[in-house]
Amino acid sequence: MKVGYKLATESFDPKEVVRQAVAAERAGFDFVEMSDHYHPWLESQGHSGFTFAMLGSIAAKTERIGLVTGVTCPSYRYHPAIVAQAAATLQILSDGRFTLGVGAGERLNEHVIGEPAFRGVHERHERFREALEIIRLLWQGGYRSYSGKHLQLEDARVFDLPEQLPVIAVAGSGPASAKLAADLGDGLFGTEPDASFISDWKGRGGSGPVYGEVPLAWANTEGEAVDAVLEKSRWALTGWKVMAELPNPVNFDAASAFVTKADVAGQFACGPDLAKHVANGQQFVDAGYDHLVAQNAGPDPDGFLEFAASELIPAFRALTPSSS
Numbered sequence: 001m002k003v004g005y006k007l008a009t010e011s012f013d014p015k016e017v018v019r020q021a022v023a024a025e026r027a028g029f030d031f032v033e034m035s036d037h038y039h040p041w042l043e044s045q046g047h048s049g050f051t052f053a054m055l056g057s058i059a060a061k062t063e064r065i066g067l068v069t070g071v072t073c074p075s076y077r078y079h080p081a082i083v084a085q086a087a088a089t090l091q092i093l094s095d096g097r098f099t100l101g102v103g104a105g106e107r108l109n110e111h112v113i114g115e116p117a118f119r120g121v122h123e124r125h126e127r128f129r130e131a132l133e134i135i136r137l138l139w140q141g142g143y144r145s146y147s148g149k150h151l152q153l154e155d156a157r158v159f160d161l162p163e164q165l166p167v168i169a170v171a172g173s174g175p176a177s178a179k180l181a182a183d184l185g186d187g188l189f190g191t192e193p194d195a196s197f198i199s200d201w202k203g204r205g206g207s208g209p210v211y212g213e214v215p216l217a218w219a220n221t222e223g224e225a226v227d228a229v230l231e232k233s234r235w236a237l238t239g240w241k242v243m244a245e246l247p248n249p250v251n252f253d254a255a256s257a258f259v260t261k262a263d264v265a266g267q268f269a270c271g272p273d274l275a276k277h278v279a280n281g282q283q284f285v286d287a288g289y290d291h292l293v294a295q296n297a298g299p300d301p302d303g304f305l306e307f308a309a310s311e312l313i314p315a316f317r318a319l320t321p322s323s324s
Contacts, residue, residue, distance in 0.1 A: 010040035014049035031066030073105030103171035182206035198288035212289035222271030233297035
């Protein structure tokens with residue numbers, strides 16, 4: 001079992017994100033994961049630095065910890081040719097420690113370029129598939145062109161390719177994304193302990209690492225942890241259909257205004273009790289995940305990292321699927 005730490009790029013400034021990544025390596029995490037957003041989810045978070053710049057700095061300041069985007073949309077705000085180049089460069093700079101997590105995108109980040117094509121899920125998946133095909137094509141080397149329904153590529157070449165290409169882990173939650181991940185990915189990304197999604201992906205020929213984000217909030221008391229989630233992470237309880245569609249932080253402020261403390265406690269393991277956090281992680285292991293991402297929404301990242309080093313990482317690493 002590999003154990004990672006989700007760097008809250010929307011809640012901390014870029015230098016603090018890099019500092020926490022270095023501290024995560026010292027704490028013993030196997031990898032750090034970072035969202036790739038243009039906006040934060042909520043105004044109260046107040047940050048959203050450029051993920052690939054932060055990853056380059058982290059690569060230079062660390063030695064062994066893996067680097068993962070969780071996740072990059074390669075089909076709207078970025079053209080996939082740029083993602084192919086950026087990921088290849090980061091893989092070289094990190095000496096082979098980079099995993100490119102990718103997804104179909106959220107309106108929160110992709111509408112900013114003013115393109116009217118961020119439409120329904122079917123079209124987003126079409127563009128997403130074309131984007132991954134372009135990335136794979138460019139990583140073959142040489143000059144490449146591509147003519148798709150939505151995306152084009154003309155005489156492009158990524159000159160600096162690593163000896164070992166990055167793993168592409170595809171995010172999703174249903175049959176369409178399971179098929180896409182099996183066809184064009186090297187791994188899977190999920191946010192729910194849904195065994196049927198993983199088995200569907202494997203049934204379609206999917207293989208590789210399976211990343212799951214485990215929602216938790218560490219603090220000295222359960223009350224402090226719950227309050228921290230309500231302040232900066234209540235957006236996570238709005239559900240994927242909302243999360244994919246709202247355009248700005250002010251909309252998420254409104255959509256999550258009625259999230260209660262009971263709602264938080266129902267999804268996040270809150271407080272200092274290791275057993276609660278392990279029970280949450282066990283659900284993901286039982287569903288088939290082999291890379292657990294500690295998505296800490298607590299108020300004290302350094303306190304959490306100390307707790308992780310002494311208790312959480314060893315406990316997560318020792319988890320195995322429960323017997324049926």
